[in-house]
Amino acid sequence: METSTLTSHTGPVRELGRRWLPSVAADPGVRAAGGDFACSPTGLWLALAAVAAGARGATAEELRALLGVAGDEAARAVTDAARGLARTDxxxxxxxxxxxVPVHExxxxxxxxxxxxTLGVSGTPDAAPSPPVDAWVREATGGLIGGLPVHLSPGIALLLVNALALKARWADPFDASETRDRPFTDASGAVHPVPTMHKQLPPSAAWHVGxxxxxxxxxxxxxxxxxALVRFVIGSPGRPAPEVLPAGWAPARLRAPVDADKVGVALPRLSLRTHLDVTGHGHAQALGLARCTGGDADFSGLSPEPLAVSEVVQEALVRVAEKGVEAAAVTAATMRALAFVQARVERIAFDRPFGVVVLDASGEVPLFVAWQATTPLSP
Structure with missing residues (x-):
């Protein structure tokens, strides 16, 4: 039976990943990079779940449909999930x-x-991130990501940042002397020599999912x-990333063993870094995020000030080499203050004959009454 440090939240994180990957692969920046990308479904889930802890009403329901939690239950989920994940070495x-803005105690x-x-006040509309937040990002990621992936401006009322970072050595490192150039056929069909690591593994270290x-x-x-476990997945030629990647977290019942005595692996060294605007380029539509970014957003459980999500941005990187793996993701959600909705006003102008009634404190006894029928005289 599979176990997970995310416990009951494993399903929603996997589902978020499944829904998100097609829009990641279609992102203009990813397409411009030839299809290369790195992202963190868990980092996005943790950041949005922390935001969802302050959501109420229809906004909470929208986020619950994506995350599996919202409101008070989201706050508990964020704490439980983060503590569970931190148990991974x-x-x-x-x-x-x-x-x-004030945040509810x-x-x-x-x-x-x-x-x-407290978010410092900046002097220019396009201000760079404040040093304390950048320093927090560097510390939280062990220096893998140098700063906040969004620009802060005076219009940002609240900033929430989640950071995940892994720096780990392989239990059985690759022999660097075995690394040599090997042909790699890219998505366009072009062939390039790339440094490729080699290793033999027991058959239990590999399987098929379809x-x-x-x-x-x-x-x-x-x-x-x-x-931590690191899985490398490869599909049939031409199969797109959103169809192949979920095999990396497919349950054991869907795995078929390899029919071999050993598995010979040829794995290129790699370094990937991606910046994704999750509230743009089709991501929000794929994830079903509309109300939380609109003028009718309800985050009244977060602050007494009316707020809406402005941006959700993630920067992620993955590096694989002979000695180990490094990976990090910083997911930043910014929120803006909403203008108060203009109240409906019933205008009553005393511009014709009118009466005045002065009552006692009970509101029952007419102490004085008056009727103004002619042009009023100023006292």
Whole structure:
């Protein structure tokens, strides 16, 4: 039976990944990069779930449909999931909130592992990220990501940032002397020589999920915590990423063993970094995010000020080499203050004969009454 550090939230994270991957692959920046990308479904889920902790009404229902949680249950889920993930050796998880508006004390208490701070006021509309937030990002990712992936401006009322970072060695590193150039056929059909690592593995380290082949490498553990697992997936020629990648988290019942005594792996060294605007380029539509970014958003559980999501941006990287793997993702959600909705006004002008009634404190006894029929005289 499979276990997960995300426990009951595993399903929603996997489903978010399944829904998100097609729009990631179609993102203009990804297409311009030839189809290369790195992203973190878990990082996005954690960031949006922390935002959803303050959602109410229809906004909460929209986020619940994507995340599986919203409102008070989302706050508990963020805490439980982050603590569960942190039990994976060499994996760091952190979430921080910086605000220019009040944040309900009840929400702060419901997110005990989230750091809260004040967002400094900037002097220009296109201000760079404030150094304290950039420093937090660098520390939270062990220097893998150098700063916040969004620009801060005076119009940002609240910033929420989630960071995931993994720096791990392979339990059985590749022999660097075996790394040599090998042909790699890219998505366009062009062939290039690339540095490729080689290793032989036991057959239990590989399996099939349909026509997708999966190879698993284990990371080294430095104590009693279980290590991270890294799976490499490859489908039939021409199969797109959104169809192939989910095989990496397919349940054991869908896996078919390889029919071999050993598995010879030829794996290119790689370094991928991607910047994704999750509220643009079709991502929001794919994820069903509309109300939380609109003028009728309801985050009244987060702040007494009316807020809506402005941007959700993620920067992610994955590096694989002979000694190990490095991966990090920073997901930033910015929120703007909504203008108060103009109240409906019933205008009553006393511009013709009218009466005046002065009553006692009970509102029952007419102490004085008057009727103004002619042009009023100023006292």
């Amino acid at each position: 060499a994996l760091a998880v952190a979430t921080g909130v910086w605000a220019r 009840r929400l702060r208490a419901a997110l005990p592992d989230v750091g809260f701070g 026509d997708v082949r999966v190879v698993e490498l284990r990371c080294e553990t430095r104590g009693d915590a279980p290590p």
